Amino acid sequence: MSSYLRPPSDEELVVIDSILKKVLDGATLADDDTAFKIDSALVLRFLRQNDGKEEKTLKAILECIEWRKTTKPYLITFDSVKEWAQEGVSRCAGFTKIGVPICQVRPVSGLKVDIEMRVNYVRWMYEELMRRGYYEIVFIGDFSQVSSAPTSDEKRCRDQIDEMRAKYYPLFETQLYFVAMPWILRAVFAVIVAFMSGAQKEAMHTGLKPKHLLEWIDASQLHENLEGTLPVLKTKNDSGVEVPDVLAMFPQPRTQQQ
Numbered sequence: 666m667s668s669y670l671r672p673p674s675d676e677e678l679v680v681i682d683s684i685l686k687k688v689l690d691g692a693t694l695a696d697d698d699t700a701f702k703i704d705s706a707l708v709l710r711f712l713r714q715n716d717g718k719e720e721k722t723l724k725a726i727l728e729c730i731e732w733r734k735t736t737k738p739y740l741i742t743f744d745s746v747k748e749w750a751q752e753g754v755s756r757c758a759g760f761t762k763i764g765v766p767i768c769q770v771r772p773v774s775g776l777k778v779d780i781e782m783r784v785n786y787v788r789w790m791y792e793e794l795m796r797r798g799y800y801e802i803v804f805i806g807d808f809s810q811v812s813s814a815p816t817s818d819e820k821r822c823r824d825q826i827d828e829m830r831a832k833y834y835p836l837f838e839t840q841l842y843f844v845a846m847p848w849i850l851r852a853v854f855a856v857i858v859a860f861m862s863g864a865q866k867e868a869m870h871t872g873l874k875p876k877h878l879l880e881w882i883d884a885s886q887l888h889e890n891l892e893g894t895l896p897v898l899k900t901k902n903d904s905g906v907e908v909p910d911v912l913a914m915f916p917q918p919r920t921q922q923q
Contacts, residue, residue, distance in 0.1 A: 667763035668801060669868070673709050680719050687723055692730045698739055700795040703730075707800075713864035714835035714852045728835050738788040738833075743912060746786040748914035751908035752776060757790060757802065759895050760887030760913040765839070766799050766916045769888055771807045778818035784825050791834050798919030802839040806876065807890055809845040827857065827910075836864055843871045844877060844891065 673681060685708050690705070694701060710725065715721040733739070743750070749757070759767045769788070794802060815823065830837065861869075870877075875892040885892025900910035 667765070668855065669765060670706075670709065670801065673705075676707065677717070679710060680712060680717070681705050684708050684712070684719060684723050684726070688726055688730075689792055692727055694730060694818070695734050695737070698715065698737070701733060704798065710836040712774070714831060714862050716862055716864075725832065725835075732833055736861055739792045741785050741789040743789060743793075745903075746789050747911070749779065749782045749786050750911040751902050753897070755790075756909060756914055757794065757910050757916060758888070758897075759893075760916070761803050761840075761881070761882050761886070765801045766794065767805060767882065767886065768802050768838070769805050769807070769891070769901065771890055772812060773810045774813045776824055778816065779859040780818060780822045780825065783822050785831065786847070787826050787829070792839060795916065796918075797916060799916060801837060801839045803840045803842070803881070805842045805887075805891065806846075807844045807875075808847060809890070811847055813877060825855075831862075831865075835862075836868070838920075839868055840881070841869045842873055842881075843869070844873045844875060844878070846871065846880065854860075 682705075685705060688703055688708070692703075694703070699889065703726075708722070711726050711729075712719075712722045715725055719912045731858075750771075754772060757766055757768050759769070761767060786897045794800075854889075875887070875890075878887060878891060884893045884897055887898055888895050898910040898914065899907050902908045
């Protein structure tokens with residue numbers, strides 16, 4: 666599979682090799698943590714997240730490994746987060762022109778905020794992608810349905826997700842496309858960006874309209890809200906109400922040829 670992650674420079678390759686040897690010599694994953702890969706691609710993502718600093722990167726990777734042993738995010742089940750998944754706000758569906766899975770997010774103001782479930786849903790999504798052989802995604806945020814400023818709970822939720830992504834899944838989203846961001850979110854967004862690494866900022870594309878996405882993604886891989894033709898598959902929840910079928914739309918396991 667092709668990647669949006671810029672190939673490492675000669676200088677980065679030297680640092681990556683040094684860090685990888687130290688990590689493999691001094692740390693091991695839990696026996697049941699089988700999808701998480703400690704390899705040069707992982708080290709590169711952590712290295713760029715930490716602005717190329719070797720010791721800081723090594724410390725971050727070791728902390729991530731310990732976090733995985735302690736919290737076991739790979740044991741989160743879909744059933745434990747399906748209530749939030751079936752709201753239809755966030756789903757993995759479709760691929761970019763180079764074959765990278767897409768996470769299409771469409772926040773809506775006024776929804777119930779269960780911080781733990783929302784954070785765990787993001788963890789489940791990353792872990793499920795890795796189980797299926799994918800180690801990067803493209804994020805599309807469509808903010809056209811946001812009509813009010815984030816509540817305090819929504820801000821806390823966003824902060825926890827951003828911290829988790831930066832510390833334990835750095836640069837998993839190798840491209841981020843932000844569509845139709847209203848003015849009420851721009852100030853919040855500016856604060857978030859101020860704390861991002863250089864590599865995170867490099868991956869961001871803001872001020873987009875749906876038509877701009879066609880540079881990277883075929884219309885057949887975008888939902889109708891983004892002026893595409895990819896259908897939103899449906900199922901029924903436990904109450905018999907029709908909801909998005911997140912699992913049916915999720916990328917199928919990657920083959921060796923992809």
